Amino acid sequence: MAVLLVAAVVLVAFSRRRELAQAYHLIAGVHPLPVAVAVVCQALSIMCLAAVCRRLLRAGGTRWSLRRTTAITVAANAVAGAVPGGAAFSAAWVFRQFRRRGVPQVLAAAVLVVAGALSALGLAVLLVAGVVAAGPVGLRTVLLPMAGVLLLLGITLAVVGAARFQGFHNTVRHAWTHVGMRFRRIQQGQEAIARLIEQARSLQPGWRPWLWPFAFALLNWVFDVACLAASLWALGIGVPWHSLLLAYVLTQIPGSLRLTPGSLGIVETSLSALLVVYGLQPGPAIAATLLYRAVSYWALQPIGWAGWLAITLRSGRSGSSPRRPERHGSLSSGR
Numbered sequence: 001m002a003v004l005l006v007a008a009v010v011l012v013a014f015s016r017r018r019e020l021a022q023a024y025h026l027i028a029g030v031h032p033l034p035v036a037v038a039v040v041c042q043a044l045s046i047m048c049l050a051a052v053c054r055r056l057l058r059a060g061g062t063r064w065s066l067r068r069t070t071a072i073t074v075a076a077n078a079v080a081g082a083v084p085g086g087a088a089f090s091a092a093w094v095f096r097q098f099r100r101r102g103v104p105q106v107l108a109a110a111v112l113v114v115a116g117a118l119s120a121l122g123l124a125v126l127l128v129a130g131v132v133a134a135g136p137v138g139l140r141t142v143l144l145p146m147a148g149v150l151l152l153l154g155i156t157l158a159v160v161g162a163a164r165f166q167g168f169h170n171t172v173r174h175a176w177t178h179v180g181m182r183f184r185r186i187q188q189g190q191e192a193i194a195r196l197i198e199q200a201r202s203l204q205p206g207w208r209p210w211l212w213p214f215a216f217a218l219l220n221w222v223f224d225v226a227c228l229a230a231s232l233w234a235l236g237i238g239v240p241w242h243s244l245l246l247a248y249v250l251t252q253i254p255g256s257l258r259l260t261p262g263s264l265g266i267v268e269t270s271l272s273a274l275l276v277v278y279g280l281q282p283g284p285a286i287a288a289t290l291l292y293r294a295v296s297y298w299a300l301q302p303i304g305w306a307g308w309l310a311i312t313l314r315s316g317r318s319g320s321s322p323r324r325p326e327r328h329g330s331l332s333s334g335r
Helices: 002-015 017-028 032-059 066-080 086-100 105-134 136-163 166-182 184-201 208-234 241-255 266-277 282-298 300-318
Strands: none
Touching: 017 282, 032 066, 032 105, 032 208, 032 282, 066 086, 066 300, 086 105, 086 300, 105 208, 105 241, 208 241, 208 282, 241 266, 266 282, 282 300
16 A cells, blocks of 8 residues: 555656646745644644543543643544554554543543544534535535435434344344353453443433533634645635635545545545645645645644653553542533
8 A cells, every 4th residue: 555655646746746846836935924823723623632532531520631631632643643544543542541541441432432423523514514615516526425425324224223123133132142152352342332331321411511522523623624724825825715614524534534644645635636626726736735734744743752652651650550530430411
């Protein structure tokens, strides 16, 4: 995959050498104030992402400072951007850090799952807003992906509907129990899932406890979009406000899969192509994409790995036994 990626980058660079030369001249004359704005927006985006986990931990009765949560979030972001499929390694590392600091196992798993769901929901809200802002062009762009999503939703609803039949339910439960009895590891996983479901059932009803975590998850994306807009501003390029949001969201959907380290090549190609589709010239589109990636990805890598090293060394000195948390309990409203 790395060889194919490098070959593709070399091929694109050779075929688009004029646009790359234009992008280089634009970046060389970048304005410092908008770049500072882009950096601030990216820092606020990371802090909002950390605030999601902090609020969810608080809902479970464990109080963490924003500084500690942000440090772990920045380090996890560096891990996620280091290898293909890095999101899985990042989640495992965050889970380990939660456990070492006394967070109950079920609560740690619930925080990771719910944070991911809220992040996806926030991106879906931006997708709808982007389609509305882009008008008919945006509707045509997302029509095929939306058809695929509706097909997947239909299959899911069919499976859920089949699960309502008692015979289907008994068959699945019998197979689930039989597999758990034969393999101890699977049985442990089943018990953990059962505890996670029980923890989720202890939530107080209503939507108010979820407002703050969802608001922070949405602001994480909003500030990242603002970083992209500031990158365009820094290059003296007119911001295509009517289509910028849709181009950003359509880039983040494949970029979130992390098929390459940090989605290198995927984000750059997708975002540049979409900006061109929505009105920018190839040179300015490439320049804006490279500047945005320099702020949102490359600048965070050394900071994140320095934080990862500090957190790992501190955890090693403190020993393998988790410290007693300040507070912990069931996952409640957090009030």
